[in-house]
Amino acid sequence: MSKKLHITCTINGNATEFLCEPRNSLLEALRDELKMTGAKEGCNNGNCGSCNVILDGRLVNSCLVMAAEVEGRSLTTIEGVANKESLHPIQKCFLEGAALQCGICTPGFIMATKALLEKNPHPTEHEARHFLAGNLCRCTGYDKIIRAVLESAECAGKK
Amino acid sequence: MKDITYAAPRTLAETTALLNDKGDRARILAGGTDVIVQVREGRRDIDALVDIKRVPEVNELSYDPAKGLVIGAAVPCCLIYENVVIAKAYPGLIDAVSLIGGIQIQSRASLGGNLCNASPAADAIPVLIALEGVCDIAGPKGIRSVPVEQFCTGPGKNQLQRGEILVRLRFPSKKAASGAAYLRFIPRNEMDIAVVGVGVAIQLNAAKAKCLAARIALAAVAPTPLLVADAGAALVGTTLDETAITKAANLAQAAAKPISDMRGDAEYRKHLVGVLVRRALAIAIERAKQ
Numbered sequence: 457m458s459k460k461l462h463i464t465c466t467i468n469g470n471a472t473e474f475l476c477e478p479r480n481s482l483l484e485a486l487r488d489e490l491k492m493t494g495a496k497e498g499c500n501n502g503n504c505g506s507c508n509v510i511l512d513g514r515l516v517n518s519c520l521v522m523a524a525e526v527e528g529r530s531l532t533t534i535e536g537v538a539n540k541e542s543l544h545p546i547q548k549c550f551l552e553g554a555a556l557q558c559g560i561c562t563p564g565f566i567m568a569t570k571a572l573l574e575k576n577p578h579p580t581e582h583e584a585r586h587f588l589a590g591n592l593c594r595c596t597g598y599d600k601i602i603r604a605v606l607e608s609a610e611c612a613g614k615k
Numbered sequence: 616m617k618d619i620t621y622a623a624p625r626t627l628a629e630t631t632a633l634l635n636d637k638g639d640r641a642r643i644l645a646g647g648t649d650v651i652v653q654v655r656e657g658r659r660d661i662d663a664l665v666d667i668k669r670v671p672e673v674n675e676l677s678y679d680p681a682k683g684l685v686i687g688a689a690v691p692c693c694l695i696y697e698n699v700v701i702a703k704a705y706p707g708l709i710d711a712v713s714l715i716g717g718i719q720i721q722s723r724a725s726l727g728g729n730l731c732n733a734s735p736a737a738d739a740i741p742v743l744i745a746l747e748g749v750c751d752i753a754g755p756k757g758i759r760s761v762p763v764e765q766f767c768t769g770p771g772k773n774q775l776q777r778g779e780i781l782v783r784l785r786f787p788s789k790k791a792a793s794g795a796a797y798l799r800f801i802p803r804n805e806m807d808i809a810v811v812g813v814g815v816a817i818q819l820n821a822a823k824a825k826c827l828a829a830r831i832a833l834a835a836v837a838p839t840p841l842l843v844a845d846a847g848a849a850l851v852g853t854t855l856d857e858t859a860i861t862k863a864a865n866l867a868q869a870a871a872k873p874i875s876d877m878r879g880d881a882e883y884r885k886h887l888v889g890v891l892v893r894r895a896l897a898i899a900i901e902r903a904k905q
Contacts, residue, residue, distance in 0.1 A: 458620050478621035478664070481651070501652045503806070505719060514693065514722035520651050521723070522644065524621040525666060571718070589805035590717020 465526045467492075468536025476523040483507045485523035486533060494534035494563045498592070505591030506560055508567040509533045515571035517590075534563035537570065546570060546608040555604035557595035565591050569605045578609055616655045623666040627753050627782065633665055635755050635778030641665050643780060645673070645689035646723035648716065649732045672753075672782050673727065678704060684786040688727025693718075695726070705786070706902055707795025707816060708746060711739045714799070717806055727781050733767040733839065740767070740840035741814030742797040744832035746786050754779035764832065767839035790828075792819040794902030796895040799834070800887050802878075809835045810879040813867075813891040817850065819903045826850045831863060831892060836871035836884055843870040846892070855900055864892040 460475045467490070476485045483500075486492045486509070498506035500519045507518040510532040537544045543551070546569050556562045565588065572579060572587045579587065584605045585598075593601060621644075624630045634641055641663040642650050653659035667673050673689040678701050686695065692712040696702055702709050715724055715738050729739040730750070740763065748763040755778040763784070766774050775781065795816035801807035812834035818827045829847040834840045846866035853859035873884035 458618055461621065477618070479616040479619045481616070481655075500655070502648055502716070502720060505717070508719060511722075514691075515719050516722050517719045520647050520720075522621060522647065522651065522664065522666070524623070525644075525647075525668070527623075568718070586805065587718055590719045 461524050463523060463527050465528065466530040468532055474523075478522075478524055480523040481519050482509070482511075482521040482523050482526055482531075483518040485526075486518060489523075492533055492535050496560050496563060498560065498564075503590075503592065504561070505564040505568060505588075508564040508571075508591070510567060510571055513574075515568055532567075532570075534567055537566060544570075545611045546573070546604075549604040549608040549611060550601075553600055553604040553607060555596065555600040556593075561591060561593045561595075565593070565601055565605075569608060572605070573609055573612060577612060579606070581606060616651075617657075617660075619654065619661065620663045621666065622663060623669050625669045627670055627672055627780070630665060630667055630670055630780055631754055631778050633663075634780060637663050637665075638777050643667055643731070645725045645728045646691055646720075648720050648724040649728060667780065673780075675783060676701075680704075680788050683788045686726055686784045686786075688731075688781045688783055689725050690727075692721040692724050692726070696721075704789040705746065705795065707742050707797055707814065707899065708786075710797040711742045711814070714738060714805075726784060730763065730766055730784070731773055731775065731781055733769070733771050733773045735770050735838055735840065736809045736812065736835035737840060738797070738799060738809055738812055738834070741812050741832035741834045742795060742816075743784065743814070744840060744842050745795055745797075745814040745816035745830045747816075747830065749785045750774075751782045751785060752779050753782045758782070760785075764840070764842040769838050790818050792821065792823050792903050793817065794899040794904075796898035796902065798891045798895045798898070800891060808878065811835050811871075811873075811884050811887040811891055812840075813888065813895045815892065815895040815899045817855070817896070817899050817903055819855075819900075823904050824854055826853055826855050826859075829863070831867055831896075833867060833871055833888060835878075836873040836888060841870060843867045846870065850896075855896070860893060860896055863896070864889045867892045 496506040498504035644664040644666040673687040675687040743763045797814045799809035799812040817829045829850040831846040846863045849862045
């Protein structure tokens with residue numbers, strides 16, 4: 457077995473250290489080592505987006521990042537989206553719009569929506585669908601998700 | 616994933632020494648969108664991943680109208696299409712980098728990786744060929760350069776020898792009255808592998824009436840992406856009229872030697888080559904006239 461690596465990074469604003477094997481993906485380190493199980497393993501090959509996290513401002517599939525690569529870097533995961541008192545507006549819109557059924561894809565969609573709205577606060581439906589093409593949902597048929605995304609953009613605009 | 620080691624060297628010399636030491640037991644990690652999946656699924660048997668992203672040279676991204684475009688081998692797609700100067704000068708390149716995978720993939724995937732992975736259906740390679748890209752390769756004996764069209768040697772195979780690393784891609788400056796385009800056919804709207812991909816680049820004369828130079832390259836119709844030199848040559852000196860474009864499309868179809876698989880049979884792919892060459896040329900011509 458290869459020697460374990462000691463990784464230091466920032467997760468959701470908190471300085472974090474963890475140990476991982478060189479073969480571990482970031483998703484494995486988050487879920488198995490740090491017990492942050494919000495990011496889900498769907499396909500484990502970059503197709504489904506269920507494991508999405510934001511790495512130095514960029515939306516990535518954490519199954520396609522090696523844990524060792526995040527040394528010195530900054531991450532936002534689904535656990536860092538709500539504040540202690542209340543849900544994030546995107547989460548509220550997903551909940552109120554019933555934009556989920558089984559919920560496995562939801563953390564990924566919320567992270568992708570967050571990344572979208574940070575880049576483009578007022579996306580058209582087409583832009584939202586294009587941006588979310590890397591996230592798969594096998595329950596909802598996407599319409600409610602897209603409506604929740606556009607609704608989140610509106611809510612944010614009103615503030 | 617099987618047990619491996621991870622190294623993140625900080626210089627090219629350190630990287631080539633490491634790669635030379637481990638030979639084909641090591642594989643470079645840039646964006647990881649191909650290699651991580653290959654190792655995890657047991658399709659590539661290695662002992663070490665060598666993360667090159669801390670090496671300055673592979674992160675270079677620069678455009679100088681006098682010297683041309685330089686894209687470090689590990690630069691992710693998103694940085695290329697978000698660079699307004701590069702996006703304006705090389706819209707054909709942007710066609711390709713903005714349709715590789717979804718946003719999450721574009722945050723990580725690099726042109727260098729797309730090239731080194733050497734898929735016959737690689738989306739970036741036809742337009743890299745059409746734009747006269749050159750690969751700078753560093754190795755134990757120094758730096759050598761290879762035109763992109765010679766880089767891939769078979770499905771999943773490339774020119775790199777033991778200890779070598781693709782450092783950067785270089786492109787000539789944007790020429791006056793020139794245009795390029797990449798088009799692929801997929802059965803979905805997003806996130807699929809090309810059934811056929813076509814990259815073209817043309818240059819018109821000052822009056823924008825005659826074709827001075829043209830390059831046409833194809834993907835997913837041969838063991839490697841293909842430069843069809845005679846198809847481009849058929850356009851040179853013409854007014855890019857229907858006859859000339861039909862001749863180029865026919866020559867491209869003749870050069871295509873596709874296989875039949877789940878994505879399309881050989882006859883279908885040949886037909887698509889003709890359609891996509893015409894459509895890509897129409898876009899490139901429009902861009903050249905702007």
